[in-house]
Amino acid sequence: MSTEREYDLVLLGATGYTGKLTAQYIFKSLPPDLKWAIAGRNKKKLLQLGQSLVLKDTSRQSPDTLIVNLDENDLDSMSKRTRLVISTVGPFQLYGSDTFAACARNGTHYLDCNGEAPWLKDMIRQHDAVAKENGSIMIPCCGFDCVPSDLSTWVAVQQIHRHFGAQTRRLDVCIHSVQGGISGGTLASVLQAFETYSLRHLYDAHAPFSLSPKRPIPTVPPKRTSLWTKVFGLLWIKYLGWMAYQPQGPVDRAIVHRSWGLLEPTDASYGHNFDFHAWLRTWGPVAAVLWHFGGLMLAPLILLRPIRKLLPRLWYQPGEGAGQSKIKNNWFEYRGVAEADTLTQPKPKVLVRMRYDGDPYVFTAIALGEAARILLWQQDTWAHKFGGGVMTPATLGDHYVSQLRASGVTIDVRNEPENGVVNPFGIDKLA
DSSP: OOSOSSEEEEEETTTSHHHHHHHHHHHHHSOTTOOEEEEESOHHHHHHHHHHHHHHOTTSOOOEEEEOOSSHHHHHHHHHHEEEEEEOOSOHHHHTHHHHHHHHHTTOEEEEOOOOHHHHHHHHHHHHHHHHHHTOEEEOSOBTTBHHHHHHHHHHHHHHHHHHSOOEEEEEEEEEEEEOOOOHHHHHHHHHHHHHSOHHHHHHHTSTTTTOSSOOOOSSOOOOOOHHHHHHOOEEETTTEEEEEOTTHHHHHHHHHHHHHHHTTSTTOOOTTOEEEEEEEOSSHHHHHHHHHHHHHHGGGGGSHHHHHHGGGGSOOTTOOOOHHHHTTOEEEEEEEEEEOOSSSSOOEEEEEEEESSOHHHHHHHHHHHHHHHHHHOOOSHHHHHOSEEOOGGGGHHHHHHHHHHTTOEEEEEEOOSSOOSOTTSSOSOO
């Protein structure tokens, strides 16, 4: 892709909830000589956003504004003018396909924050080969969906490589604690999936290797899920605690396994027997069982169209979310345990932790901004080495880890302690 384009970066959907947070982060944190623009359909809102940014720091110049309707001509014109497009326009299954296609065919790098596996499966099938041919690095799911799981996996696997000279057999990652709600756009994306796709397509798209470019051929069978876990949702993992089903887990698992598939032929390979699982930590076994059966009873309700029509009226509208006063004390923390694929017993383990003392949507803005920094000014990530195509956050590797750490995200990794410490992470509470 030629670097001689008018813009380094165009943020599409800048006036939405996540878009505004992303615009604020880019304005504050990326280089002041960045050539960028905010784009959308509403000129008045775009100008207001640009003015609000300058009020925060008058030493920086306001970004340009581009009026972009989501049609092929406008999107082609926009993508030809910039090196990178960041899209926060959701639901992506309704509004994201043409943007994705335009970037792929015009050799433009692309980032988004979607968590819509069925849509992404379609985009990979339709545009991965075109993106490879044109040198477009496309990294979807580059926010709270699914950076914590995907990058925690990368960090743990590389630790096992370095310290034990081995590959990874199994990795369990959980949301250890979280404070924060969902925006209107996130709710709309979840509900729209049931309007757009059949249940069969939804099931297939959320299968563990549904997004992977290849299927595993393990030399040892993966550990089977116990009857207690299947029937009652009961699972206890050393160092993590009692686990329950995580609603975001199937998307995380599909993305992490795509990372596995992309990196399998490289020296960063996760291993032939790699198996990833995502969980939600609960207070104890009773809470795990209640969460499990509560989900089984409530899940069918979302299949009823009247319920899907009612829920948005009780929550934020698309483009809206909680204000600064409500999110300032939010946080999230992920923890994981990875097991090395060795013949020794017990098998060496690695512990990983990612925490951000801020709102998950603010984290998404950081994740998009720092991924943009790497795509624009680095050349030695796996994403760059592959040369184009639909990548994952983990293909940005150690550069991404370093940039997120520099932006206030805690990412710790350590070997399993030898002294029998039950909780090597520190204070063990959901806070």
